[in-house]
Amino acid sequence: MLRRLLKSDTADSDRASAIEPCAKGPTTKELILDAAEELLQRRSYNAFSYQHIAVQLGIRNAAIHYHFPSKGDLGTALIRRYRERYQNYIRQIESGTTDPREMLQGFFKIYLEYLDAGDMVCPGGVLGAEFTSIPCSMQEETRLMLREIYEWLISVLLRGRDSGQLRFGGTPEGKALEIGCALQGALQIARCTDKDRFHLVLQQIEADLKPV
Amino acid sequence: MLRRLLKSDTADSDRASAIEPCAKGPTTKELILDAAEELLQRRSYNAFSYQHIAVQLGIRNAAIHYHFPSKGDLGTALIRRYRERYQNYIRQIESGTTDPREMLQGFFKIYLEYLDAGDMVCPGGVLGAEFTSIPCSMQEETRLMLREIYEWLISVLLRGRDSGQLRFGGTPEGKALEIGCALQGALQIARCTDKDRFHLVLQQIEADLKPV
DNA sequence: GTCTATAGATCGATAGAC
DNA sequence: GTCTATCGATCTATAGAC
Numbered sequence: 383m384l385r386r387l388l389k390s391d392t393a394d395s396d397r398a399s400a401i402e403p404c405a406k407g408p409t410t411k412e413l414i415l416d417a418a419e420e421l422l423q424r425r426s427y428n429a430f431s432y433q434h435i436a437v438q439l440g441i442r443n444a445a446i447h448y449h450f451p452s453k454g455d456l457g458t459a460l461i462r463r464y465r466e467r468y469q470n471y472i473r474q475i476e477s478g479t480t481d482p483r484e485m486l487q488g489f490f491k492i493y494l495e496y497l498d499a500g501d502m503v504c505p506g507g508v509l510g511a512e513f514t515s516i517p518c519s520m521q522e523e524t525r526l527m528l529r530e531i532y533e534w535l536i537s538v539l540l541r542g543r544d545s546g547q548l549r550f551g552g553t554p555e556g557k558a559l560e561i562g563c564a565l566q567g568a569l570q571i572a573r574c575t576d577k578d579r580f581h582l583v584l585q586q587i588e589a590d591l592k593p594v
Numbered sequence: 595m596l597r598r599l600l601k602s603d604t605a606d607s608d609r610a611s612a613i614e615p616c617a618k619g620p621t622t623k624e625l626i627l628d629a630a631e632e633l634l635q636r637r638s639y640n641a642f643s644y645q646h647i648a649v650q651l652g653i654r655n656a657a658i659h660y661h662f663p664s665k666g667d668l669g670t671a672l673i674r675r676y677r678e679r680y681q682n683y684i685r686q687i688e689s690g691t692t693d694p695r696e697m698l699q700g701f702f703k704i705y706l707e708y709l710d711a712g713d714m715v716c717p718g719g720v721l722g723a724e725f726t727s728i729p730c731s732m733q734e735e736t737r738l739m740l741r742e743i744y745e746w747l748i749s750v751l752l753r754g755r756d757s758g759q760l761r762f763g764g765t766p767e768g769k770a771l772e773i774g775c776a777l778q779g780a781l782q783i784a785r786c787t788d789k790d791r792f793h794l795v796l797q798q799i800e801a802d803l804k805p806v
Numbered sequence: 807g808t809c810t811a812t813a814g815a816t817c818g819a820t821a822g823a824c
Numbered sequence: 825g826t827c828t829a830t831c832g833a834t835c836t837a838t839a840g841a842c
Contacts, residue, residue: 510782
């Protein structure tokens with residue numbers, strides 16, 4: 383249902399590369415990460431517990447602690463996996479097109495998927511809002527995640543401006559941050575009111591970037 | 595230290611309007627709201643407890659429950675008071691200038707104060723991120739708060755565009771949402787990385803609005 | 807690798823004295 | 825209006841059997 387874009391593929395890479403068909407599904411560890419990730423974006427970090435995950439997966443509290451000794455370990459692993467999938471998604475986009483506008487659409491698509499999943503905000507938004515009350519290791523991973531996200535977005539805007547396909551004043555750094563922050567905030571606002579608010583923001587961003 | 599802009603004045607209105615000087619400070623109830631508001635923007639709703647407030651004010655847990663029976667009551671009262679102060683601030687701005695650009699600066703100032711206070715995000719950002727895990731009454735107040743904030747911002751942009759002092763494509767509704775969401779997200783990003791990120795976003799917003 | 811059982815801490819909330 | 829004392833729930837985490 384979720385993670386269609388930022389799809390995990392570590393399950394396959396972990397499996398033996400035997401020739402015979404291996405129909406083994408995702409491991410418990412991955413299922414825990416899946417559940418935790420969705421709970422993070424739906425309820426926030428401080429508002430979900432091991433119990434939520436245990437009930438959802440039909441396992442016991444202690445089973446989760448076996449894979450992730452502390453909740454901070456789980457949260458840190460969650461962001462790290464998110465970062466890896468994000469890099470894969472970027473590579474996929476970069477290998478599929480050279481048009482910065484299409485790349486930007488790929489970026490927007492991530493947020494649109496959160497929106498369509500219903501009541502989900504982006505990881506950066508939750509972790510930013512709860513930043514002072516999450517473990518240090520999670521704070522570190524959050525910083526890395528944000529750095530990587532904006533590094534790529536800046537490069538897309540830079541290429542778009544150079545080719546004349548995107549138009550904006552100020553700096554690519556400023557514009558990338560403005561766009562990312564607006565989308566992050568828009569998911570939060572949309573959750574409080576209605577989905578249309580997000581689309582309004584998205585339309586505004588696109589209108590601002592349109593060459594004359 | 596805080597709330598210089600959105601300063602509470604209910605303390606004075608509650609006092610008897612006698613002629614003799616009344617040096618009575620803010621009531622305990624107001625001090626509780628002050629502490630809760632700062633904790634909300636610093637730690638988020640789910641990450642602060644009555645204990646935090648009690649220690650900070652040098653009172654006991656039960657004393658807070660006397661003024662606010664449940665934590666949801668406290669949270670709801672907090673947002674309601676915020677809304678009232680916000681309306682006062684808007685009225686103050688409207689009575690001080692007719693220049694939409696100055697009004698916008700007044701709007702930006704709110705966020706700049708949160709930034710300068712250190713590690714604070716805006717109420718809308720926290721409540722949006724934790725929206726699904728806060729009481730219904732708080733959700734309702736949050737919706738009202740957002741409605742009022744953007745209603746005014748839209749009117750400012752509309753007047754600015756009509757007078758030619760502000761320039762932007764799309765609709766005033768879309769632009770207002772984009773600006774508000776960008777500032778909300780920027781406070782969260784700045785908290786994760788560094789304050790300069792917020793100023794970058796602010797500069798970008800201002801550059802986008804500048805008439806040619 | 808998952809279970810039962812439980813420790814230890816914190817939290818929201820209430821009763822009743824002063 | 826604030827206090828002491830405490831209850832019940834929930835949460836993170838661990839020990840040990842299977």
